[in-house]
Structure formats: C-alpha cells, structure tokens
Amino acid sequence: MRYVTELPVAVREIENVWIPLSDGVRLAARMWLPETAESQPVPAVLEYIPYRKRDMTALRDGSTHGYLAGHGYACVRLDVRGVGDSEGVYGDQFTARYAEDAAEAIAWLARQPWCSGEVAMFGLSWGAAIALQTAARHPPALKTIVCAAGIDDRYALRYPGGCLSTATLSSIAAQLSYATRPPDPAIVGERWRDMWLARLAAARPMTQPWLAHSYRDAAWRSASIVGDFSGIACPVLLSAGWADPAFASAMLRTLGRLRGPRLGIVGPWAHRYPHLGIPGPAIGYLQETLRWLDHWLKGCQTGIMQEPTLRAWLPSGFSAAPTPEDRSGRWISEPSWPAPAIEQQAWWLGPSGLTPSPQSEHRFDLAPDILIGSCAGEFMPIFSAARGPELPGDQSGEDRRSLVFDSAPLGASIEMLGTPSLLLEVETDQPAEQIVVRLCEVAPDGRSRRLSWGARNLALNDDFSAPRSVASRRVSIEVPLFDIADSIAPGNRLRVALSTSYWPMLWPAAKPTGVTLHAGRCRLLLPARTSRNADGWKPGEPEAASTVTWTCLRTGGYRRHEGTDPATGEHVLTITEDMGIGRIEQIGLSVSEISTRTFRIRPDDSSSAALETEMTCSFSRGAWSAETRVRGAVSAGGSGMLALHELQAREGERTVYAREWRESVRPSLVGSQ
Secondary structure, three states: OEEEOOOOOOEEEEEEEEEEOOOOOEEEEEEEEEOOOOOOOEEEEEEEEOOOOOOOOHHHHHHHHHHHHOOOOEEEEEEOOOOOOOOOOOOOOOOHHHHHHHHHHHHHHHHOOOEEEEEEEEEEOHHHHHHHHHHOOOOOOEEEEEEEOOOOOHHHHHOHHHOOEHHHHHHHHHHHHHHOOOOOHHHHHHHHHHHHHHHHHHOOOOHHHHHOOOOOOHHHHOOOOOOOHHHOOOOEEEEEEOOOHHHHHHHHHHHHHOOOOEEEEEEOOOOOOHHHOOOOOOOOHHHHHHHHHHHHHHOOOOOHHHOOOEEEEEEOOOOOOOOOOOOOEEEEEEOOOOOOOOEEEEEEEEOOEEEOOOOOOOEEEEOOOOOOOOOOOOOOOOOOOOOOOOOOOOOHHHHOOOEEEEOOOOOOOEEEEEOOEEEEEEEOOOOOOEEEEEEEEEOOOOOEEEEEEEEEEOOEOOOOOOEOOOOOOEEEEEEEOOOEEEEEOOOOEEEEEEEOOOOOOEOOOOOOOOEEEEHHHOEEEEEEEOOOOOOOOOOOOOEEEOOOOEEEEEOOEEEEEEEEOOOOOOEEEEEEEEEEEEEEOOOOEEEEEEEEEEEEEEOOEEEEEEEEEEEEEEEEEOOEEEEEEEEEEEEEEOOEEEEEEEEEEEEOOEEEEEEEEEEEEOOOOOOOO
C-alpha cells in the first residue's frame, strides 16, 4: 500500500456531524470536506454501516475517505441508528428501517451548501448490501453506488443451499454485541450512560427471526433485492473476491441481472476492500472508484464505460495453503456478463470416476460422516486479526472419507469462469438430509485443493420456498456451487467429493441416514472458458491517504485448536480472533475485542452438535472504561434448537446490566436443523 500525503485538494476533517431524521433520531457522521466546498460545492460520497466510525473502522475510514475527499468529494462515514454515537436502537441486521434512514440521510446531504446535490453510496459487505437496498428505493439525489462484497439474497447467505450456516449462529451473538456497545462520552456528553442503558434494555438476539424461518419466505425476501433487480436503475460498480465465495457469487449474480450501467471487478481477495485485498495481489481500487465517480458525478471522460463489463483474476498454479499468499495468475475480461462464450462442459459420474462421456447406471451409497469439513476454512474469511488459517487447506484427508469421483490426468488445461453445478439423482430414507459437493483439483502427489463447494437441503423444493413435494424418495436435484475463476493444469485431475455433512461450516442434519446416488444420470457442469487475446489488465498499485495513529498496546492473533475431549469423546474446535489492544492517539481511546467460537460434536451423533460464541469488547480513556460481553450457546433440542444468549455490561468494575434469553426454536421446516 502506498500512502499518499500530497492530494490534489486540501481536506478538512470534521470529527462529528449530526444528521437528523424525521422521527427525531440523529445519526452521527464523520466527515472529510474539501476546503473549497463551501464556495465550490462538490458531490457527496456516503458510507453507511453499523461498525462504529470512531473506533472499529477508524483506520480504514481515514485512509479511504481521506483519499476520495482529497480528489474533490465530500465524504461522509455514517453510523446507523443505535451504534457508535448515533441515537436510537439497533434492530435486525437488514431491516427496511436502515434503507429508509439512508434515503433520508441522502436527501439531507444533497441539501447542504457544500454539496452539488448529487450523492453516491460506497460500501463493503453490510454497506454494499444497504446501498443496493437503498438504490432500489430511488432516492432522487442518489446517482450511483459502489459495492464491494455485498449480498443480494439474505436467505442464501444464512442458508446456503437451504442448509443452515453456523456463521449465522455466531452472527446472532455478534449482532447482539454490536447493538449494545456504548457511545463515546467525548461526542455525546453526559447522556452517554442513558443512551447505553437504553441500547442494553432494547437489545434482543436475532434467534427467532433467523432460525425460525428455515426456508425462503417473505421475511427473507423483504430484505433482499434478488426478487427484483430491475428496481435498481442507477449505475453500479461491483467488486468481490474469489476467497470470499458467497459474496463473489452474489456480486456476479447482481452484475448479470442488473439492467442499468454496471461494471464488475472480481479478484483473489477475501472479505475486504480490493485495495486492502488479502490474498493478493491487491489493486488500486480507490483509483478505479474515482474513475467511476468522476464519470457519473462530474461528467469527466475517464473512459471507464468503454471497458469490459467484467474483469476477473484467473489464478494459476497449485496451492492448498490455508494461510493467505499472493497467487500467480492474470486478469481476464468479459465484454458482457453473463458471457455468451462460456460453455457448459459436462463430466459424467460413474464407476470409471469422472469422464467426459456418459457411463452406465450404477448405485453408490453415501454413508454419513459427521466430521467432514474441518479443512473447510472460514465461511467468510476476513483476516482482521492476523493472517491465520482461514482458507481451505489440503482436502486429501477429507476426500478419503467422502464419495469421490476422479477424472484421468488432464491432457490440456481447463479455464473456468462462472458457476459450476452438479446434477444428481439421489434416493434417501429421510427427506431432511443434506448433500455437500466439493470440486477439487488433485496434484500428482495426491494433494487436493478445493476449487468450489455447494450444498443442498434435500427436504426443500428448488427455490427453497417450501418443502419438496414428491411421492418417491428418489429425486433429481441440481447443486449449484459457488462461482469461481480458476485453471486446472495439464497432468492434474478433477475431483468431485460428496458428503452428507460439512461440519463445522454447516449445521448437520438431525438424523443422517445416508444417501444413495444413481450415477447413470449424474454429471458435473463446468463453466469452461477459452483464452482470448483481449485478456489482460494492469490495474494501478493500491493507494490510500494517511490515517489516524494506532498504537498497539497488546498484539492479537487468530488461533485454531482442534482435538478430542477425553471426558466426553466430543470433537472440539476452538477458534479465537483476538484484535489485541490498541489506542487511537488522536482521541486517546483504547479499544480491544476478542471473540471465541467453540464447536462441539460427537462423531456418532449429529444431535450432539453445539456452538458457543463469546465476544468481549472494551473501551477506555483515562479513568473511564466500559465493556460488553455477549455469550451465545446453540444446541440441538428435540425437533428444533435450543439457544441461550447472555449479555453483561460493565462500567469500570461495576456491572450495570445483565440479562439472559433462553429460547426454544422450532424451524418453519425441519431440514438442515
């Protein structure tokens, strides 16, 4: 990263600005304003997220927004209601209230004397998702949005393939933690304690909203754009990373289904902005963002709309390292997306493994094995604490415990871009069964790297909106895998590995009995791509502005510990993400955050699955200190799930609030639960 100290425009940073809403709530914003904006109004760029502008994202915000402001934009980093120093209380993660608030904030920005009346939204993850939802409401002043690793389908994120992700369970505790952290007395004054106590009293875990709706019903559709992409008319710049498969797939779906002006960039990264991309190479994403904003907000001829609709990083070489590293590869381009030149290449499953032509009918029994999945890495790798093992590692050990179909060594390379899928004909005694598919590349020495994966709850219909209605236990299904760009080298083999579990990535089926595969009609479809002379792109090197000074007081880290509890026979995996302790020197605030997830299961009993999540977040300045601690414990129970969540808040050495919630949840459809 090159930190730029000399920018074209001098910038004045405003620590806090209040943006009023119609219901009387005021939202707290940090602002970077060009010094000439009062006399020469400029467009505004809004980033709107629930992650505390004053501390959680302060380093990133300063470098990102300071850079954009230094090129002639009024940049506004706004906390949603109920977090940071904003008034009100925080609710469900994607409730419509936030898009309504965003639309009001956009109208307020457009009215300010330093604003030209034109506004863009810019964001990562939650910020990208809310930008899409806000754009669908057509605020008059919102002219374009820039979305990194957003989500179009909230259900698909929480229930990939209709199977419950354990990341959903740990996110319940995380959302409770975000909702209950205190405002800063330096901003809100003496009322900070009253605001904090109001947040604590209003907080509720998202257990029922997220777990009681196990199929795609109105509750999920109301907070997603996937049902109507046509509602977004403004130009959209999208980006994501292949190491973040759920979000890369979401951004490619969105790119393909929008009808207005749009461009996409998909690199090798995890869940991060591309200029901070890990694994590398990172790119000059802020320069690309400026080209986009200058075109749509200032009418500059940047040439960006003459470029291909999609630019994607195509990796090469073989690596199964779970820790991030720069991968070799090249940038490729597609003039349009979906790309008509990409063909579905079929590979058939059968007694001869994976072959390019159909094979005879054959039955394969897929026996349940609960512990397949320990080498899966994180569902959403971030690398926020350290460059730990968050990526999928060598799959060969798990392959040996799966039902595997291998190709012969390839005589020529295969390039892929898009969505692989597996068409299956299966039979099961229990409709509430799940099947997991891993697509791997196998080296001559036996190492196996995961290219993509997908899952399917066999109890659900094809759009996951209702139970499957069939008279027979034998059904034909399609399992779409997460989107990929990758290349398989000559001499290596393709592998399809099937299992009925993916623990601890997915919550296991209640009573797995196994699945029978009728392989005569089963085939893998690969999105095969032909190399072209038009491939190639040389993005700029990452740049950003200087930011606040962060002094590390205690180093954190990312740790995984896996083993067997000798007393219970349980398989136990503990993951600790420790952000350490740091002090933001400009405001004298020290911050720490530690989260721990402990997964437990007995290898012979899927109903023994349990996940405990604990998050502790502390703030201090001088004699003042405050801390919140959230613990969530979820386990199987009867025909549903049992959830215990505990919240404790301390001011100094004194506990000021404590509460627990005990809930029994019966999912609307017992499938992967």
